[in-house]
Amino acid sequence: MEERSLWYPYAQMKTLSPPLEVVSASGCQLQLADGRELIDGISSWWAAIHGYNHPVLNQAIADQLGQMAHVMLGGLTHQPAQKLAEKLVKITPQGLDHVFFSDSGSVGVEIALKMAWQYHKQRGHTEKTQFIALTHAYHGDTYMAMSVGDDSDFSAAFSHVLRPAILVDPPYEKDQEEAAIQALKQLLSEKGDQIAAMIVEPILQGAGGFRSYSPSYLDRATQLCHAHDVLMIFDEVATGFGRTGKFFAADWCSEVPDIMVLGKALTAGYMGHAATLASTPIFNAFYSDNPGDAFMHGPTFMGNPLACAVGLAGIEVFQRENYLAKIAAIESQLNAELNELKDHPTVKRVNVLGGVGLIELQSASLLKGFSEFAAQNGVWLRGFENYLYTAPAYIISEAELSKITGVMKEWVGRW
C-alpha cells in the first residue's frame, strides 16, 4: 500500500491489499469508485440492519440536524436521549429500567464492568473484583473489554498487560450442558466471593468464532450467579436487534440479566453509539445522598442527539415493518442454501441462526483470497480465521441473498 496516513483496523499495513473504495451505498448495494456494485453480505459489521441510505432514517437525522447536532448530557438534557432511553426500557426484558449511553460497544462493555465493580464496592464487597467470561468470547477492543475476551488474534499483542478473566466453556453441544453447569457451580462455590460478574454474548458468540449455545444454559448460569451475588451481564452489541431471530437474544431466556449492553445496530448503522442498561437494584446501589456514590463515567458524546434520533427511528421501522418475520425468512433461506455444504470435505461446520449464516472451514489457509473472489463475483464478504460468514441487512431480497450464498458455495466447491 502506498497510502500511509490512514491506518486501517486489524491490518498489517505493510502487506495490506488496497481496500475497495466506496463512493455511495443504498439498500444492500455498495457502489465502488471503479464503477462496480457489490451486494453487502456483512452489513458493515452487523450494524446496517436497514441497509444503506434508508429514507426514513435519513429524514430522522436531517430533522434532528435542523434542531441541533449535539449538546453535552452533563447538566443538560434533551428529548432524543430521553425518548430513546424510554423506548429501550420498553423493548428490552422487564427489569432493565435504567439506560446509560456511550459512544461505542467496547465502551458500553467497559461501563458494564465498572458498574459491576462499583456496585459491589458500595455494598461493602471490595473483594469482588474478578470476572467470569466464556471461551471464544469477544467483547471489544478497549482494555477491560479485551480482558474478558478470549480471542488471541485480537488480544495477543497485549497478553503481557491484560488482567484475564476466568474462562468457562459454554455447552456448544446439548449433551455438554450438565458438565458445563457443574463446572460453573464448582467455580462459583470456590471463588464466588471474589467474582463481580459473569459476562456473556448470549446465545450466539460473534467475532470469536460464531458458536451458539442453549438458552437453558444461560438461565441456569444466571440463577447460579445470583445465588453467589455475582451479576450477569449480557453483551448484546452483536446479538441485539434481531440477529439471533428474536428482538434480543435475552428474549430466548426466562431469566433476565442484571446488565445488558447494546451497540452496533442500535443506531441502524448510521453512527457509533451504545447503551448499557441496568436493573433497579443496580441503579439503587448508586442512588444515595452521597455524591461519591454516583457512577463516575461520562463519555463526551453520550446520548448524542443525532444518534438517539436515528436509533429511535430505526426501532420504529423494525417494529412497524415486522423485521422478525423478515429475519425468519432469511434464516430459512440460509438454512436451505448453506446446509448443502454440510458434508463437504473442507467444511467443518455449518451454523445458521436468525440473520447469521456461517461456514467453518477445516483451515484458515482455505480462506486465502476469498474476499477478492467474492468481490469479483459482485458480493462483499470478508472471512476471518477459518470462518466464512454472512450477516446481511434484514431488508435483503431473496435474489440478493442467493447471490451471497452462491458465492460462498462456489468458493467451497473449488475443493
Ligand SMILES: *Cc1c(COP(=O)(O)O)cnc(C)c1O
Ligand atoms: C463489536 C462488538 C463489541 C465492540 O463494539 P465496538 O462498537 O466495536 O466498540 C463488543 N461486543 C461485541 C459482542 C461485539 O460484537
